[in-house]
Amino acid sequence: METLGFLLHGFAQALTPTNLMFAFIGSVLGTLVGVLPGIGPTSGIAILLPLTSFLPPAPAIIMLAAIYYGAMYGGSTTAILVNIPGEVASVVTTLDGYQMARQGRAGPALAIAAISSFVAGTLGLVGLTFFAPPLADAALRIGPPEYFGLVILAFSVVVSLSGASLVKGLSAAALGALFALVGLDPMSGVRRFAFGTTTMLGGIDFIAVIIGLFAITEVLLSVEESARAVSLAALGKLMPRWDELRRCVGTMLRATGVGFFLGLLPGSTPGAISFIAYDLEKRVSKTPERFSRGAIEGVAAPEGANNATTSAGFVPLFALGIPATPALAVLLSGLMIYGLQPGPMLFEKQPQFVWTIIASMYVGNVMLLVLNLPLVGLWARLCRVPYAVMAPLILLFSVLGAFSVRNNFSDVGMALAFGVLGYLMVKLGYPTAPLVLALILTPMLENALRQSLSMAHGSPLIFFTRPIAVTLIGAGLALTAWSLLSRRAPQ
Numbered sequence: 416m417e418t419l420g421f422l423l424h425g426f427a428q429a430l431t432p433t434n435l436m437f438a439f440i441g442s443v444l445g446t447l448v449g450v451l452p453g454i455g456p457t458s459g460i461a462i463l464l465p466l467t468s469f470l471p472p473a474p475a476i477i478m479l480a481a482i483y484y485g486a487m488y489g490g491s492t493t494a495i496l497v498n499i500p501g502e503v504a505s506v507v508t509t510l511d512g513y514q515m516a517r518q519g520r521a522g523p524a525l526a527i528a529a530i531s532s533f534v535a536g537t538l539g540l541v542g543l544t545f546f547a548p549p550l551a552d553a554a555l556r557i558g559p560p561e562y563f564g565l566v567i568l569a570f571s572v573v574v575s576l577s578g579a580s581l582v583k584g585l586s587a588a589a590l591g592a593l594f595a596l597v598g599l600d601p602m603s604g605v606r607r608f609a610f611g612t613t614t615m616l617g618g619i620d621f622i623a624v625i626i627g628l629f630a631i632t633e634v635l636l637s638v639e640e641s642a643r644a645v646s647l648a649a650l651g652k653l654m655p656r657w658d659e660l661r662r663c664v665g666t667m668l669r670a671t672g673v674g675f676f677l678g679l680l681p682g683s684t685p686g687a688i689s690f691i692a693y694d695l696e697k698r699v700s701k702t703p704e705r706f707s708r709g710a711i712e713g714v715a716a717p718e719g720a721n722n723a724t725t726s727a728g729f730v731p732l733f734a735l736g737i738p739a740t741p742a743l744a745v746l747l748s749g750l751m752i753y754g755l756q757p758g759p760m761l762f763e764k765q766p767q768f769v770w771t772i773i774a775s776m777y778v779g780n781v782m783l784l785v786l787n788l789p790l791v792g793l794w795a796r797l798c799r800v801p802y803a804v805m806a807p808l809i810l811l812f813s814v815l816g817a818f819s820v821r822n823n824f825s826d827v828g829m830a831l832a833f834g835v836l837g838y839l840m841v842k843l844g845y846p847t848a849p850l851v852l853a854l855i856l857t858p859m860l861e862n863a864l865r866q867s868l869s870m871a872h873g874s875p876l877i878f879f880t881r882p883i884a885v886t887l888i889g890a891g892l893a894l895t896a897w898s899l900l901s902r903r904a905p906q
Contacts, residue, residue: 418545422544425775428771438782440478441480445459448482449486450490450493464752472753472755476749477772479749480772480776484779491532491718492525494506495512495525497809503684504717505721506686507692508717510693523654529787533784534667534719535667535720542727543773559870562680562859567887570895571892594624595854595857617823621854627830671720675727678726686721688720688724732747
């Protein structure tokens with residue numbers, strides 16, 4: 416009951432005109448940040464952070480938090496309409512969302528993305544509200560061996576993402592892992608694959624890779640087509656059928672569970688978790704062959720998971736002072752600018768502030784649903800814009816997005832190089848999803864492995880003495896074996 420009292424008091428503060436206005440501004444900006452390729456919530460929050468210095472703490476953090484979870488809503492728009500994920504977490508949405516758009520069903524795809532985001536985001540906030548203390552205690556006991564097991568579990572998804580050829584899928588994943596190793600060794604500082612240049616010491620920027628593999632590759636592929644299929648296809652009605660909504664109820668609940676509980680672990684990014692949620696949905700489906708061909712559940716799963724992950728990330732941030740994602744790390748710096756130190760004492764020393772932020776997130780989720788659902792028709796009409804107009808704009812935003820992350824022209828060249836690589840992969844039948852997944856997971860795998868071995872003085876037995884780590888590793892190996900056996904079974 417004490418929690419409900421704090422939450423009601425938070426709503427009283429969050430519903431004041433000033434806080435409502437900044438929640439709305441943040442929601443709109445977040446949606447735009449998500450829609451525009453290459454910007455992302457981390458850059459969006461970092462750009463606007465200096466502009467909030469004149470605001471009181473609550474309105475400033477309300478707006479910055481709304482940009483974060485608003486970007487998760489907006490990232491699906493271009494992923495569905497033109498196969499360009501506006502945010503890393505929307506990479507998986509392109510697999511089925513873009514196929515639905517090509518089939519003239521962009522409206523239902525955008526609608527289910529907004530609905531799933533709202534449901535998962537709201538349920539995630541319920542978890543944040545009522546289970547933050549015990550879940551924060553559980554997250555505190557998670558160490559490097561458990562992270563290693565989690566990454567092994569996530570890597571099992573590669574098999575199901577490999578498409579028709581397992582060899583090509585594994586080759587793409589190996590290439591992604593190789594790209595992830597470029598730069599300085601995180602523990603020893605030794606140069607790796609830098610080829611004597613200082614440009615490569617900072618590693619390969621993930622945003623540049625995403626922009627190249629999706630935005631620039633899409634433009635290059637369209638040059639070969641006399642007309643864009645998605646531009647000419649009938650869009651259909653703007654809401655999913657009732658039977659589709661009913662089918663997606665279980666999907667939303669499963670995605671919420673996966674996104675929330677994995678999102679509690681620092682380092683578990685929405686991009687990686689959306690892959691896991693998509694793979695789970697494909698496994699439990701009675702018709703897995705529909706996935707990657709326009710299955711509406713393939714849109715609901717990753718969109719729900721990444722929004723539940725967003726809500727979950729605030730648990731370790733508020734309760735432990737540990738940012739689970741780069742965007743939350745920027746948000747943490749914003750809190751510290753105002754002299755607010757997240758951690759176990761935050762709920763005791765600043766209860767009014769923290770519960771106002773949590774209540775504002777409920778309000779922001781409703782605002783985003785209201786903003787997105789009525790505008791589904793407007794987003795869908797983008798499909799009818801002549802590609803002769805769209806292609807230069809896509810390239811322009813791609814170049815600006817690649818440059819803006821680190822203000823480095825080498826990232827623009829990297830994006831162009833990965834655009835050519837993505838084009839060649841598509842033409843040769845190599846899937847790009849395993850490459851992206853490996854690029855996300857390899858740094859996590861390397862750090863967790865080396866930290867675990869350091870804890871055990873080089874002994875790998877540490878992975879067998881930690882029950883959670885053993886369970887996760889076993890589950891990953893079992894899922895990989897299951898996937899391999901399923902591919903060999905007669906269809």
